[in-house]
Amino acid sequence: MKQIILLLALFLGTNLVADIQKGKAVYAANCAICHTVNGGSALGADFNIVSYTRTKEDIEAYIKDPYSMYEKFGYSANAMPTLPLEDEEFRDVTDYIDSLQPFKEWMKKKKM
Ligand code: HEC
Known part of the structure; x- marks a missing residue:
């Protein structure tokens, strides 16, 4: 039983990473002309800032x-x-943006 749970956790874990990778590709193809990641200036907001200040639900x-x-x-x-x-693709790109700032869970729970 323990092994099955471990395997399941591993499977879900790799799935999560895959979504973020796919989301990065969605970003490159559809958002990069207007949004930067890690600073820079463009028409829309930088996604690192977005990831830090918005909840995942609002981003999506x-x-x-x-x-x-x-x-x-x-x-x-x-x-x-x-x-x-x-x-x-909406979900994957949301996962990608949300993953850019992993250390803000405590802020997100407050719902700004
Ligand atoms: C043609 C340019 C353009 C494209 C392409 C674009 N955006 Fe935007 N985005 C904007 C602009 C401009 C804003 C500012 C608000 C507005 O005009 O709606 C914005 C705002 C946002 C916001 C809110 C930012 C905040 O926190 O204030 C998010 C999230 C966002 N965009 C995500 C995306 C994603 C993800 C993609 C690709 C799938 C994308 N955008 C593609 C121009 C664009």
Whole structure:
């Protein structure tokens, strides 16, 4: 029984890493023209800052439908297009952004 649980944990673990890798590819293909990672300037916010300041749920909601979220995020206008991605790609790129700042769980629980 213990071995099965261990195997399952290993499987889920590698799955998680794979999603982040896939999300990185989604980022490179669809977001990199407007968003940086690790500093720099572009039209949209740097994803390290986004990862630090936003909850995972809000990040996913924003990527799926920027128009319905921009006011909640404090923007006065919406310039980010609604992207025609698959649900899985939305989830993967959210996982990727969320993984950029792993040391902020305590902040996220507070729900800013
Ligand atoms: C054409 C440029 C453009 C593309 C492509 C784009 N964005 Fe954006 N994004 C923006 C702009 C501009 C904003 C600022 C708010 C707005 O205009 O909606 C923004 C805002 C955001 C925010 C909110 C940032 C915050 O915390 O304030 C997130 C999250 C985000 N984008 C994620 C993504 C992801 C993920 C992709 C790719 C799948 C992507 N964006 C593609 C331009 C873009």
